[in-house]
Amino acid sequence: MAWFKKTRKPIAAPAKEKASRVPEGLWVKCPDCSQAIYNKELATNLGVCPKCSHHFRISAVERLRMLFDGDWEEFDKDLTSTDPLKFTDTKPYGNRLKAGVEATGLKDAVIVASGAIDGIPTMLASMEYAFIGGSMGVVVGEKITRGIERAIARKMPSVIVCCSGGARMMEGALSLMQMAKISGALARLDRARLPYISILTDPTTGGVTASFAMLGDLNIAEPKALIGFAGPRVIEQTIRQKLPDGFQRSEFLLEKGMIDLVIDRREMKAVVASALRFMGATSAAAAPTAAPAPLQTQGTTP
Numbered sequence: 001m002a003w004f005k006k007t008r009k010p011i012a013a014p015a016k017e018k019a020s021r022v023p024e025g026l027w028v029k030c031p032d033c034s035q036a037i038y039n040k041e042l043a044t045n046l047g048v049c050p051k052c053s054h055h056f057r058i059s060a061v062e063r064l065r066m067l068f069d070g071d072w073e074e075f076d077k078d079l080t081s082t083d084p085l086k087f088t089d090t091k092p093y094g095n096r097l098k099a100g101v102e103a104t105g106l107k108d109a110v111i112v113a114s115g116a117i118d119g120i121p122t123m124l125a126s127m128e129y130a131f132i133g134g135s136m137g138v139v140v141g142e143k144i145t146r147g148i149e150r151a152i153a154r155k156m157p158s159v160i161v162c163c164s165g166g167a168r169m170m171e172g173a174l175s176l177m178q179m180a181k182i183s184g185a186l187a188r189l190d191r192a193r194l195p196y197i198s199i200l201t202d203p204t205t206g207g208v209t210a211s212f213a214m215l216g217d218l219n220i221a222e223p224k225a226l227i228g229f230a231g232p233r234v235i236e237q238t239i240r241q242k243l244p245d246g247f248q249r250s251e252f253l254l255e256k257g258m259i260d261l262v263i264d265r266r267e268m269k270a271v272v273a274s275a276l277r278f279m280g281a282t283s284a285a286a287a288p289t290a291a292p293a294p295l296q297t298q299g300t301t302p
């Protein structure tokens with residue numbers, strides 16, 4: 001028998017969240033304005049509805065294609081989770097990992113790569129929501145941390161595209177430790193005076209929001225993205241109150257000073273590049289000659 005009883009019933013969950021993923025087929029119906037959009041038109045428009053600017057969820061690879069000028073070099077592609085707790089909920093974690101690999105072709109929920117953004121050599125980490133909700137386990141934490149450390153070694157800025165449901169609870173406390181690990185690496189990046197930009201996309205929640213997603217020198221969100229720590233449903237059921245309209249959406253957070261900018265996906269690359277330049281990043285051609293020169297002249301003067 002339970003010692004405590006909940007006298008009031010929890011409020012009912014709101015209607016099912018609409019899926020925002022681009023479905024297969026020739027035509028796609030926009031969940032926002034209900035218009036039919038030709039699939040190719042949507043692809044050339046970076047997954048943004050041409051009629052109402054609804055941002056569809058896009059994959060991690062599409063993010064890399066969108067931000068980098070051309071090719072990129074991918075790192076730690078083959079890191080995989082060892083399932084340290086041999087965890088099972090409704091199905092074994094091992095099966096979830098396998099399903100994630102089959103659905104995305106990735107070994108875990110993030111791609112870390114270096115390439116040029118408008119000529120600026122940059123380390124970019126892009127999270128994949130289709131892999132267990134983009135959750136942050138040991139592999140995601142390790143890949144991002146190594147990426148940041150590589151950025152420090154190569155003296156390049158870091159950009160992380162966040163798209164995640166938070167920490168991966170199937171890895172228990174180990175997944176929570178990734179928050180501190182990545183934040184520590186970002187502190188070292190900061191000490192090396194290298195810029196870091198966080199791009200928050202729909203959704204960015206849980207431990208990701210509570211660590212690196214909000215630590216950018218600039219935190220840029222896409223329009224109407226869900227950004228928060230606990231989801232709106234959990235908060236509603238805890239405080240038993242209806243939340244205001246647009247709560248935990250980019251525009252609301254911008255108004256409250258939680259993020260710096262809300263930028264349309266089609267403008268994202270230009271904004272990121274100009275922000276990186278503003279923070280002192282230089283293009284590949286300019287970088288090698290600029291840095292060592294003053295050192296040499298100092299060394300040779302008597």
Ligand SMILES: [Zn+2]
Pocket residue numbers: 030031032033034035049050051052053054
């Ligand atoms: Zn639309």
